[in-house]
Amino acid sequence: MKWWGAEDSISRFSPAWRLMSELEPHAPRNKPTTLRIENKNRYDAFLNTDLEKILHDHNVDSVVITGTMTNLCCETTARSAFSRDFYVYFPTDGNATCSRQMHDASILNLRYGFAQTTTLDEIHKALNLLT
Template identity: 40%
Template sequence: MATQSSSTSSYKEYEIRHRLPDPKTSALLVIDMQNHFSSIATPILPAITTTIKLCMHACIPIILTRHRHKRGDNGGVLGEWWDGELIVDGTPESELITEVSMAVEATTETEIVKVVVVEKETYSAFRKTGLEELLREMGVEEVIVSGVMTNLCCETTAREAFVRGFRVFFSTDATATTSTELHEATLKNLAYGFAYLVDCNSLHQAFSA
């Protein structure tokens, strides 16, 4: 199971725009790093926790999303698509992965950073969550997208952020999905029309300047 891009050539040809996020106007979105997705998320935990720490040290707000459905909710077309395999609120699978929670808690002991958990019930972190209003209130103009799954919730959220007027930065090493093919397909699409691609090294460069 490939969670990071091992072959950069497939999407590098589309990465013709280069920019680094401005820590003064950015927020980090950490998408659905929950126990339900642990097999996909575990390999990128080092990159995720590094990204969180870099952003928190730069005083960038952290928005953690948690996908969940109320017990008895059939999930509509999402539930139909995944044959009823939904993340039910209140179950261990719905909770954030311990390492992610610990990374946030450990850093907030030394940094004063706004951390918010947004609960959602579809691929987009913007749908019926109040996320856009929250970001506007904080003066956020740019979002950095990380988490799982690259080609589903992360990509949908990135695209929707773009059409809502946010500048989008998408992590290549702190996002993951079930195959390299799907991961890189998203990177191609986003680099072509929606997002600047970043990784832990480029974020370190941006926030150390």
């Protein structure tokens, strides 16, 4: 809120904070709450959350970063995951931001040394091979 102010920030439990309705059918049900990040309040999903512990506890070594905004939360989290020794997949069509220029700049930077850029279709195909 320091940067954007209360009006332009996403407040916890607000409509903008909730999971997109298109993703609701895929959200974990009847799982312990420790599998969800309950208090993300910075661009970096790892900072001041238990995400790293959750991933390590479940022997996860790779992450797929999707969401908004490409150049803020998504890029920051991807860099943070890389710095924590996770292999990072970043679907170019699975992230969005205010402009094509900002989106493309983040993709270019991440591709150069932090993440394997890919598409959602490629991620889906790879996951199907695992099951």
